[in-house]
């Protein structure tokens with residue numbers, strides 16, 4: 364496995380490093396002048412931390428450690444409060460830094476704490492999930508959840524470096540790898556056809572954490588995100604294309620009470636978007652077939668249960684890409700030719716849903732066990748999950764969600 368670096372060319376550019384053994388070299392990514400670090404980490408990935416701390420202390424850094432709850436539980440105000448307290452006790456100043464080691468939940472929290480402490484201190488992100496590496500840890504969106512919904516409180520704060528150390532993926536359950544692959548395929552579909560070629564060259568091999576194919580995929584997906592973020596750092600325009608598949612995907616997540624993994628829901632959402640694009644005469648049907656084959660090849664779902672439109676539709680009307688009462692949807696004309704369309708008629712969307720829910724032979728998809736995912740509905744019931752017969756208005760406070 365070789366290493367590579369991608370620059371995110373925002374106001375203060377930073378590097379995203381991809382490859383093996385990167386955590387061991389974390390000291391090389393600490394900004395000049397920073398001598399004290401607080402590491403916020405998910406205990407599930409605590410294995411490499413003692414050696415890392417020894418190494419950093421050996422290099423003269425003062426290191427503080429804070430274990431945070433695994434998964435979505437990390438993104439709670441009381442966890443941020445605990446981090447602020449520790450930073451206060453250790454008298455952290457603006458030249459001291461924070462390190463986030465964990466999946467997207469941990470890096471979202473670490474970014475939020477770094478953004479808010481003294482109005483902003485440096486943060487180095489070391490994502491440990493595939494989703495974190497290609498999506499959550501890059502781009503400077505940080506957020507925590509509230510009782511009213513997911514990602515409702517947050518701020519843009521770019522990291523000073525992102526270390527995608529492939530070694531840490533060795534312990535990641537295969538379902539999480541598969542889920543992360545959905546965001547990689549999305550990056551391929553909206554911007555980089557080369558990603559799709561790499562996956563075709565060995566779909567199962569790409570799920571091997573030690574595979575050079577995976578290194579290449581992470582590098583390319585990071586490059587897509589870096590490019591879009593550099594052009595649109597605060598999500599005011601082009602960044603919308605990264606939401607391909609997310610409108611229907613978020614609706615599935617909400618209807619399923621968040622037991623579906625994010626990437627799995629986005630995979631079905633991309634097939635849904637392709638069905639819409641074909642029906643709107645925007646996309647050649649062969650590309651819809653490619654969606655299905657590619658997603659299936661890595662083990663992602665391509666269909667969803669029938670009979671749920673009455674719940675999915677209100678959730679889609681509340682999607683964060685909507686502006687006021689104007690509904691927006693990202694579609695593809697072709698690979699690497701995304702466009703944002705407005706107010707697609709409900710009838711067409713319903714037909715696309717029927718097509719997605721009618722794939723012959725589709726087995727029910729394995730979801731997260733409740734024990735793996737302790738927040739029953741982190742988006743908050745009152746905001747996002749209407750009862751079956753709800754005729755909710757098309758705008759709500761939930762529309763302002765940040766990520």
Ligand SMILES: NC(=O)c1ccc[n+]([C@@H]2O[C@H](COP(=O)([O-])OP(=O)(O)OC[C@H]3O[C@@H](n4cnc5c(N)ncnc54)[C@H](O)[C@@H]3O)[C@@H](O)[C@H]2O)c1
Nearest residue numbers: 407433434435466467468491492494495499504531534535
């Ligand atoms: N800021 C952004 O731009 C952005 C983008 C996408 C998603 N997100 C956020 O990211 C979060 C989801 O990220 P995620 O899927 O990485 O979830 P996660 O952090 O919740 O991790 C998923 C599970 O994998 C475990 N895990 C993490 N690394 C592991 C490893 N190496 N080995 C074994 N287990 C490991 C975690 O403990 C958890 O149980 C959501 O909160 C979402 O809102 C943010």
